[in-house]
Amino acid sequence: MFTSLLLACVSPAAGVHTTPTPVAKSSPTGDLELTCEPTRSRDASGVLTVDGRHGVIGDAFTHGEDMNGSFRLVRRGAVVGDRAALHFQQIGAAAPAASVDYSVTASGEKTPWGDAAFHVGWKPISFSGSCWSLVVDGVNTGLVLALGR
Numbered sequence: 001m002f003t004s005l006l007l008a009c010v011s012p013a014a015g016v017h018t019t020p021t022p023v024a025k026s027s028p029t030g031d032l033e034l035t036c037e038p039t040r041s042r043d044a045s046g047v048l049t050v051d052g053r054h055g056v057i058g059d060a061f062t063h064g065e066d067m068n069g070s071f072r073l074v075r076r077g078a079v080v081g082d083r084a085a086l087h088f089q090q091i092g093a094a095a096p097a098a099s100v101d102y103s104v105t106a107s108g109e110k111t112p113w114g115d116a117a118f119h120v121g122w123k124p125i126s127f128s129g130s131c132w133s134l135v136v137d138g139v140n141t142g143l144v145l146a147l148g149r
């Protein structure tokens with residue numbers, strides 16, 4: 001009886017996570033070839049997010065000279081000085097590393113989600129044509145990042 005009740009309360013999709021498949025895509029201008037579809041879903045405030053807890057301000061893709069830059073990761077409730085352990089899991093096989101791990105510290109910055117943001121460098125994953133799934137503090141965010149050719 002308890003098992004039936006428990007199963008009725010748990011969404012069948014709760015434990016299901018699908019891994020994005022690499023595909024050929026291009027930017028709206030047609031000049032950027034991406035190896036997968038990066039996250040494009042935005043919340044009402046314009047932040048790219050899948051889980052509503054972690055998001056990217058701006059775009060979830062880059063290319064060329066921008067691969068030496070960074071993107072801004074936000075986390076609900078983050079404050080200046082918070083640390084985030086990042087795990088990038090490669091989707092496909094375009095980069096020599098299957099995964100990349102490092103941590104970042106939140107700095108003060110006004111964002112749609114608060115007053116702190118994590119500036120995350122593209123450089124550790126900057127392999128042209130690669131695609132990455134982002135895990136923050138052990139939680140799969142659902143965010144997919146792409147580095148174009």
